[in-house]
Amino acid sequence: MTPRFKGRLGLVILALVFVGSVGYALVGERLPGECVFGTVPGRQATVCALTFSGLWRSAATGLLSGGAATLLALGLALLARRAGGVVEQALVKGAEVVFSIPDVLILVAIAFGAKMLRDAGKLDLSPFWLMTGSLVAIGWAAPMRMIVNRLRSLEEQEFVFAARSLGATRGRVLLVHVLPLARPFVLAIFLFRVPTTILTESTVSFLLGAGASGGSDASLGAFIAQNYRTLMVTGFRVVGPALLLFFLLIVGFHWAGQAVQARADRT
């Protein structure tokens, strides 16, 4: 499969998931009859309602954290290239250190700190925003290294030398000449960051339970964690739809990212 075909397929998958979940939110609960997958054992809610709610929560976490982490990475990369020298080295080394620590290890440690703060009544942040913020705090490092390398290679182009020789400052060269060319690459990084973030959030929610991501309104990972023990009794009726949607969400974003990156590499 060519990256272009993968990208189109990825976008079709994402569009289908989006239309399905929006359609369910608009008309699904008004339709006669129950959700085809029935209700979740021990709860009043239907499998459809909780699965789509989990999908929205996972997608929102991924898009918000992925977007914020990419923007933070872009800002730091521009700052590093603008300052150069020791500042750039320090920022890149810092990113390498953050990148080398496992995400899940840090997120579990943050959950530990948050529990202590919450127990002491000194944290009034919802689990959703805490998770989103934590994912941004650890998610900027890998994109920043990649964007710095990209900016560095773009700055070696002839038109940059021409702009410099005409008197353009380093900041102007970066913002006016280099950044527009780096845009597709940054978009690809964002599209890769979204599934990575969803995977990390789901893994941590699966480990720590729904409390890690948003209380009773759980993400897909937390929903699966709460209900996977029902597999032996109900088969895939309860967690099957969540597993499928999770898979499609990750594959859709990943393939879309691959297509955009292939396009960015050509420019």
Add this chain to the structure above:
Amino acid sequence: MRRLVGRLARDLLVIPLTAFLVYQLAVRLPLVEDNDAKSRGVADLAEKLRARLGADEALGFLRPWQRLFGAAEADGRLPTIGENPAYDRARLGEALAGSLTVGGLALGFALCIALLFAGARVLLGGRRADGALELLPTIAYALPSFVVTVLVVRFVEDAANDAVAAAVVSIGPGVFLGAVLHDALRLEMERPYARVALAKGRSRLGVLVKHALQNALPSLLDAIPPVATAILAGSFVVEKQLLNREYFGAIYVDSALRGQAQIEVMVVATTTFAAILVLVSLAAELVRLLVDPRRRSAAAEEANS
């Protein structure tokens, strides 16, 4: 060798630094009296906890280790609050051994998967089956350890053993390593020495094993440190949800959920994980030095000059 020694010194520094930072973070968080302690009339628990942790001492971050390994006032265990379990040296040692068994097996399985995947793709290059294998990295990426755990729970009877857990953890990292190795092997198979060997009548498999693989191994070894972190994250999941055994990863997660009751366990566990990752990274670098033919010949040239 000089580079290795420099890296050894730099990386080993990460271990005490992690111990210090995690400890400082933990003792600066607000400590409160838990309900259980209150009901037993224990006053001023937070103060006692700070004193126990050595929060105001310069070398306080060594206190959990002193407790475990027999310095002053040590009792060989990490105390906790309320009814949470206390961990002694033997118990933590067993837990660590269990985790290392799962992690070591997972790394071994991942390397086997990588060799099989990359070898199959190079040998099948251009055929329809290769096109199908091309999709495998995306599928493996979209099936993290917790999803595989759920599938194993459904389909495998008696899945709660170390080998099954390691296999669950190794799938994603193995396919990732395979993709890295495949790229390196493909490049090596296009080099003149490989083409000459093929022209002389050697089979594709022979060229792959005898010539290309040793030159592609450094790329594989470079990818092992990030894979070790993925295996670590996966091992948390399988230890807690599949094995349901008190291995080190499961203890770490449980301690996080218990909050201040097990601060010392958190400090010890986080530092141990940092040490494991540093040691895996150094081992990969050492093996790279031994197996990389280009670096060996460069070192020999340097020695001769």
